[in-house]
Amino acid sequence: MALAKQKLSTCLWFDKQAEEAATFYCSVFKNSKIGRTAYYPDTGQDIHGKPANSVLTVEFELEGMPFMALNAGPTFKFNEAISLQIPCKTQEEIDYYWDALTADGGQESQCGWLKDKFGLSWQVFPDFMGDILAGPDRAAAKRTMDALMKMKKFDIAAVQKAFKGQ
Template identity: 55%
Template sequence: MKLKAPIMPCLWFDGQAEEAAKFYTSVFADSEITNVSYYPEAGQDKHGQAPGKVMTVVFELNGHQFMGLNGGPHFKFSEAISLCVMCENQEEIDYFWDALTADGGMEVECGWLKDKFGLSWQVMPANIAELIGSDPERSSRVMQVVLSSKKLNIAAMEAA
């Protein structure tokens, strides 16, 4: 069956969905919050949230829709899911790396980071597949650069 609507990732937060959506839409150009819904009184015995508290925030980043859900403390983000930011040049890598690690974010390794909400991101060159390529010797050299890095450096990867 063909879907008429796009698939929209839902990101589970413990009360910070609106704050996260505001942060992400400030980092990415052409982004906006498109809808905010609030917990109703109905179902409070199930959801446990105060009526009127933000339940979901739908936002768009660079043409892709996401939903932030204030679902409570039950689930946390893990590295099993990450959002990839494909960058055209080092200036873009530097910008997104700095923005997403700001205010408590954490540099990890190999182009990976966690933002202040614990969501994992990969900030990498848009031509990563070409840089790694099919030549095993070049691939090995580029991977050595990647594996020894936190934030990726396009010039170092190209030189390898």
């Protein structure tokens, strides 16, 4: 199935895990779907080194955002310079995404950041963070930032207490 075309989309480079990654991401996000899969033809092996009929790309969509997973070899790896953000309304939502994305070899980092088992960086955070950090109460923003800097996975109750100065 061809997914809706948008002006911009994201291509994620994998060595040979494109299909596995697309399936994993679609299992984590409830509003998701897998689209078309393209396969390497029997030409160009001298350039791409991939066997004929192995997966080239997998189109998928997460929460209405289109992605393409590309099997292109081990040359490039993900790093923290690019991350995907998941603003969450509840602690349960933060816990769900955090646990799902760190499962099976993912890694926790600081300040709501993590890497999934493929090395892709994610930020899982309360959806009200921008309002606090960009808000007019700079003292509250500082207290909140001080609290955030000590956390790995965000604790909404602790963030709200810091904001209120409790």
